[in-house]
Amino acid sequence: EAGVTQSPTHLIxxxxxxxxxxxxxxxxxxxxxxxxxxxxxxLQFLLWYDEGEERNRGNFPPRFSGRxxxxxxxxxxxxxxxxxxxxLYLCASSLQWTYGYTFGSGxxxxxx
Amino acid sequence: xxxxxxxxxxxxxxxxxNCTLQCNYTVSPFSNLRWYKQDTGRGPVSLTIMTFSENTxxxxxxxxxxxxxxxxxxxxxxxxxxxxxxxxxxxxxxNDYKLSFGAGTTVTVRA
Numbered sequence: 001e002a003g004v005t006q007s008p009t010h011l012i013x014x015x016x017x018x019x020x021x022x023x024x025x026x027x028x029x030x031x032x033x034x035x036x037x038x039x040x041x042x043l044q045f046l047l048w049y050d051e052g053e054e055r056n057r058g059n060f061p062p063r064f065s066g067r068x069x070x071x072x073x074x075x076x077x078x079x080x081x082x083x084x085x086x087x088l089y090l091c092a093s094s095l096q097w098t099y100g101y102t103f104g105s106g107x108x109x110x111x112x
Numbered sequence: 113x114x115x116x117x118x119x120x121x122x123x124x125x126x127x128x129x130n131c132t133l134q135c136n137y138t139v140s141p142f143s144n145l146r147w148y149k150q151d152t153g154r155g156p157v158s159l160t161i162m163t164f165s166e167n168t169x170x171x172x173x174x175x176x177x178x179x180x181x182x183x184x185x186x187x188x189x190x191x192x193x194x195x196x197x198x199x200x201x202x203x204x205x206x207n208d209y210k211l212s213f214g215a216g217t218t219v220t221v222r223a
Contacts, residue, residue: 004155033211042215043156043201090155101146101211103155 002026004104006091012110013081021076021107025093031055032074033094033101034066038087046089049074081111115139116204118214125192125221133217135185135202143205147176147187150199150216159187159200192221 005024013019025032034046045058049068057064063079072093078085088108092101116137125131137145144163148156160169160176162185169176173196175188189196202214 035213043203043213045211045213088153092155101158103148103157105155106153108153 004091004093004102006089006104006107008107009105010108010110012112014112015081015083017081019078019081019085019109021078021089021091021109023074023076023091023093023104025072025074025091026102029093029095029102030072031094032068032072033092034074034076035090035092036060036087037090037106038084043090047076078109083111085109086111115212116202116214118200118202118217120217121215122218122220125219127192127194127221127223129192131189131192131219133187133189133200133202133219135187135214137183137185137202137204137212137214139183139204139206139212141206142180142183145176145178145185146203146205147174147185148201148203150201152198156201189219192219194221194223197221 007022031050033048035043037043047066048056052068066076068074088106090103090106092103094101119134146161147159149159150156159171159174162169162178164180173190178185197220199216199218201216204212
């Protein structure tokens with residue numbers, strides 16, 4: 001069974017640009033979660049999507065947004081990139097929100 | 113203030129030795145607690161999941177304990193191996209659909 005797949009693995013953008021990160025959950029999982037892990041910091045919750053709807057979001061500005069597609073894959077969009085947006089962005093999926101989460105390997109976003 | 117506090121922040125142990133990582137939380141209401149292992153640059157991998165009624169759960173050389181009364185959990189690594197070098201993250205799930213993450217403990221195992 002394929003795990004959670006994230007793309008791209010690495011992404012380099014300049015300040016002010018937009019970044020789009022993609023996540024494919026494990027087959028059958030309907031919930032997708034996005035997290036930011038900045039260097040030296042813990043995981044910070046960004047967004048939770050379930051059945052195509054945004055269920056919850058963390059304390060991030062509106063320029064962090066996303067969506068979940070009918071096949072349950074998801075996109076995370078970051079507009080007007082700032083240097084401090086440089087981080088590892090992790091996606092996780094689960095069958096239901098109370099079940100175990102499986103994480104992808106992440107997308108390393110570097111803003112220069 | 114973070115609702116999940118982990119200690120120590122980092123530790124170095126010799127191969128073959130045991131170590132214990134601590135996780136204290138204030139998250140309420142409590143649903144479950146997970147320990148994850150995260151290798152550098154990779155996504156976290158689940159080690160154990162514990163609900164309110166579970167006190168101990170093992171996964172190979174990893175043993176997690178939970179005291180829901182004192183809101184404390186520990187992860188014990190037995191007979192450490194070089195491959196155990198990683199960050200170990202405590203994650204508490206509450207009933208309001210949010211996960212609370214500890215900052216992690218970085219374990220370095222040396223030969």
